[in-house]
Amino acid sequence: MLELGARDDYFNIWNRIRAYAPVYDAGEGVFLVTEWELVNSALRNPTLRAGSGISAAFGQDSPVESVIRNWLMSLNGEEHRLARGLVSRVFAPRSLVELEPIIRKKARELIVPFASKSSNGSADFVGDVAAKLPSEVIRSLFAIDADEWAAHVEPLFLGESVHQQDGFAAVAGLTPYFQDKIHRSRNRKTGGIIDLLSSEDKQGDCLTEAEVIANSVLIVTAAIDTTAGLIANTLVELIENPDSSSRVQSDQTLISKAVEESLRHCPSAPSSTRRTPMDFDLGGVRIPAGSDLFFSFTAANRDPKKFNDPDCFDLDRDATAMLTFGGGAHFCLGAGLARMEARLVFEELFAAADSFALQEKIRWRVNNPVVRAPERLMVSSQLSAR
Secondary structure (H helix, E strand, O other), X not given: OHHHHHOOOHHHXXXXXXXHOOEEEEEOOEEEEOOHHHHHHHHOOOOOEEOOHHHHHHOOOOOOHHHHHHOHHHOOHHHHHHHHHHHHHHXXXXXXXHHHHHHHHHHHHHHHHHHHHHHOOOEEHHHHHHOHHHHHHHXXXXXXXXXXXXXXXXXXXXXXXXXHOOOOHHXXXXXXXXXXXXXXXXXXXXXOHHHHHHOOOOOOOOOOHXXXXXXXXXXXXXXXXXXXXXHHHHHHHHHHOHHHHHHHHHOHHHHHHHHHHHHHHOOOOOEEEEEOOOOEEEOOEEEOOOOEEEEEHHHHOOOOOOOOOOOOOOOOOOOOOOOOOOOHHHOOOOHHHHHHHHHHHHHXXXXXXXXXXXXXXXXXXXXXXXOOOEOOOEEEEEEOOO
């Protein structure tokens, strides 16, 4: 199921699965859940446990399995509540307000050369902007020196060679880096996210060192890969829907609507999982204890029972019911940051250039099985007359 992300008929496949069986027994204890109402209710069901989808995607016996087991998305109950409370301090609303001018400045610094290059031929929007911005944002949040980041982290996410790496290369590379960094930072402040993750909350609770390492790895991988995918996918949507692109160019208040509709129509994080600790009924299907529920946000977000004409990209749609950020106790903590980064990128992009066009067929990523996004996006443009 995860390998479908690189196929051109990706959305049609999920639409057919949903029409055939909203809860489908795929074998080996995995049930595909594709109807919006069923996905939404299951995400919010407190009896379900964190699923094994991420670790299964990367290989249960892989070197990264122990890291994945300790990060936030894999925890349950009180253990999850404690860890989420500590990690959520990184993404507090006040922090996002303070970040906006910093992110806008970084976005402008990337957009201006991209616009110049793409207006004189073509430029890779993914490598030059979509992946570069979230990488720079998360680097600043970790308060890591640019040269150190370029040496140890950027090669895991940026550059052509990344797409030839195996699925767990980024997690496997980040784990020893953060282990070493946390050991070297012991008893002294770094001024960034590691300090927040390592500090006690008001009740005196704190994460273990293994959890600090695991959640540092999680924050970096999620912040770069899925946000880069959101930004790149949104430009693809606007290029493929020129009427919508023209409206956004003439009225930048529609940028947030474009981002929300992109999140619904082409989610870069297209799935999630839960595990059933007991026999469980969903959509009239009896699911045995110990099964994995695989939620397709791609299918749920295009459920015609929930959204009118769901395969159409529509700026006038109310897309707030989309499920791309999950729901319930495991709702994505970085949703606000991802939305803000995407909005600021397109505000700066449409101030600098317009009339975008793809210069080569899109190749969808195959190196990360839980992300749906282009490997690269060769784009031409015209400089804005504004």
